Amino acid sequence: MTWHLECTINDAPVTRDIPEDLTLLDFLRDHLGLTGSKGACLEGECGSCTVHLDDAPVCSCLTLAAQAHGRSVCTVEALAESTTLDPIQQAFIDTGAAQCGYCTPGLLMAGRTLLDRTAFPEANHLLTSIEGNLCRCTGYASIIEAIQIAANESKA
Amino acid sequence: MFYRPDTFAAALRLKADHAAAIKPISGGTDLVVGLNRGQSLGVDVLDLTAAKDYRRIDHADGSLILSGGTTFAQLEQLDIACLARAAASVGGPQIRNRGTIAGNLATASPAGDGSVALLALDAEVELAHADRGTRWLRLIDYFEDYRQTALGDDELISHVRIPTPSALQASAWYKIGKRGAVNISLVCAAAARFLDGRICLAFGSVAPIPMRAVQTEKLLQGQPLTGALLHQAAQAASAEVKPIDDWRASADYRKAMCAVLARRVLEQLQTDDERQMP
Numbered sequence: 001m002t003w004h005l006e007c008t009i010n011d012a013p014v015t016r017d018i019p020e021d022l023t024l025l026d027f028l029r030d031h032l033g034l035t036g037s038k039g040a041c042l043e044g045e046c047g048s049c050t051v052h053l054d055d056a057p058v059c060s061c062l063t064l065a066a067q068a069h070g071r072s073v074c075t076v077e078a079l080a081e082s083t084t085l086d087p088i089q090q091a092f093i094d095t096g097a098a099q100c101g102y103c104t105p106g107l108l109m110a111g112r113t114l115l116d117r118t119a120f121p122e123a124n125h126l127l128t129s130i131e132g133n134l135c136r137c138t139g140y141a142s143i144i145e146a147i148q149i150a151a152n153e154s155k156a
Numbered sequence: 157m158f159y160r161p162d163t164f165a166a167a168l169r170l171k172a173d174h175a176a177a178i179k180p181i182s183g184g185t186d187l188v189v190g191l192n193r194g195q196s197l198g199v200d201v202l203d204l205t206a207a208k209d210y211r212r213i214d215h216a217d218g219s220l221i222l223s224g225g226t227t228f229a230q231l232e233q234l235d236i237a238c239l240a241r242a243a244a245s246v247g248g249p250q251i252r253n254r255g256t257i258a259g260n261l262a263t264a265s266p267a268g269d270g271s272v273a274l275l276a277l278d279a280e281v282e283l284a285h286a287d288r289g290t291r292w293l294r295l296i297d298y299f300e301d302y303r304q305t306a307l308g309d310d311e312l313i314s315h316v317r318i319p320t321p322s323a324l325q326a327s328a329w330y331k332i333g334k335r336g337a338v339n340i341s342l343v344c345a346a347a348a349r350f351l352d353g354r355i356c357l358a359f360g361s362v363a364p365i366p367m368r369a370v371q372t373e374k375l376l377q378g379q380p381l382t383g384a385l386l387h388q389a390a391q392a393a394s395a396e397v398k399p400i401d402d403w404r405a406s407a408d409y410r411k412a413m414c415a416v417l418a419r420r421v422l423e424q425l426q427t428d429d430e431r432q433m434p
């Protein structure tokens with residue numbers, strides 16, 4: 001059976017008929033071509049699929065697309081404004097926080113939440129903000145540094 | 157079919173009419189993991205997340221009433237130490253933003269952190285039916301056997317009630333896992349002391365169900381928590397639990413850790429002079 005989905009994705013209204021058991025991750029990637037969000041563990045452990053659902057970070061792999069009905073979804077594709085990167089994206093580049101890049105979109109969305117919610121994040125905030133994200137390449141030092149730099153810039 | 161009612165009353169109607177042929181979904185943090193592993197839902201889906209009255213936290217008659225759809229992220233903010241800390245220990249932020257207390261109780265995993273904290277608080281769960289109305293059960297009577305509960309096929313979990321939180325003096329939580337985040341417990345423990353002197357003690361991952369250590373509790377009633385009593389209680393807890401060997405930990409290790417955690421949570425009750433709930 002199909003579900004008639006109406007929601008907002010990256011500020012644009014979206015209307016589609018979708019299978020009821022389709023995950024939000026597969027909807028974004030396979031139906032809308034928004035392949036920034038990654039599927040890795042598909043069990044909620046790695047955070048590579050993190051998107052914002054009504055401003056809260058969630059695993060899109062564990063959310064049914066139909067559950068986004070009437071709600072607003074924001075993906076990593078919406079961080080940059082045309083060719084101007086979000087400060088957190090720029091900071092990831094500057095610190096070398098991305099290597100293979102698979103975890104990066106999820107980390108950007110998790111880190112962005114912290115910056116949106118906390119004006120002056122402390123060290124423990126930086127750590128807990130990415131508690132639900134795994135990186136197997138760079139380790140976390142450069143990632144934490146990048147989020148800290150972006151936080152400093154948002155204040156400036 | 158996929159149903160997404162916008163009130164909880166409408167969800168109850170659907171559940172009563174379809175019984176086992178319809179499966180509730182809330183955060184999906186248990187259910188969709190199975191779906192991604194290739195298990196089909198097999199039945200119609202009842203999405204509870206659009207029900208506006210399903211995420212509330214209310215105070216009534218000195219009790220704290222949580223709607224079933226209260227998320228771990230909401231529970232983290234509560235002024236009840238064991239429940240807030242248990243909630244904060246679940247998954248990462250992405251899981252806590254979605255996972256709900258009703259989902260935790262319905263899944264009834266022996267490792268359910270929310271279930272263990274609520275057991276120690278001597279909480280009650282409300283099981284609701286569209287026509288029969290609601291029934292309140294103490295959590296100690298709700299968990300029956302491994303992933304089996306008193307929840308009927310045609311019912312939904314509507315609320316959880318923490319009796320008279322004003323009567324709660326202190327509560328404590330401790331979880332042992334393999335790492336600091338996104339961490340299923342090897343053993344977890346929660347304890348609560350009420351103003352009338354009663355102490356409740358609960359453990360996770362040491363029995364087929366989240367369990368209350370009622371034998372150990374008996375030792376503690378009305379007694380000052382002296383060093384000797386703490387020692388006795390630790391031994392009693394370790395003897396009372398019925399853990400299994402699995403890939404996470406051995407039964408012997410779990411028994412030994414129950415003694416350690418019993419002591420820690422009880423000591424914490426003593427040192428925390430937190431006054432709970434406004």
Ligand SMILES: Cc1cc2nc3c(=O)[nH]c(=O)nc-3n(C[C@H](O)[C@H](O)[C@H](O)COP(=O)(O)OP(=O)(O)OC[C@H]3O[C@@H](n4cnc5c(N)ncnc54)[C@H](O)[C@@H]3O)c2cc1C
Nearest residue numbers: 044182183184185186187247255256259260262268269313
């Ligand atoms: C990465 C990860 C880490 C996790 N870590 C922990 C942890 O540390 N501790 C822990 O305890 N759990 C953990 N969990 C498990 C899970 O998050 C919790 O059990 C959570 O409470 C489930 O809630 P949900 O709303 O997501 O449930 P769902 O997946 O939506 O549903 C779970 C079950 O409950 C039923 N259900 C839901 N609502 C109702 C209702 N109102 N009435 C009747 N039945 C209902 C559903 O039909 C289903 O059978 C983790 C999960 C993941 C993916």
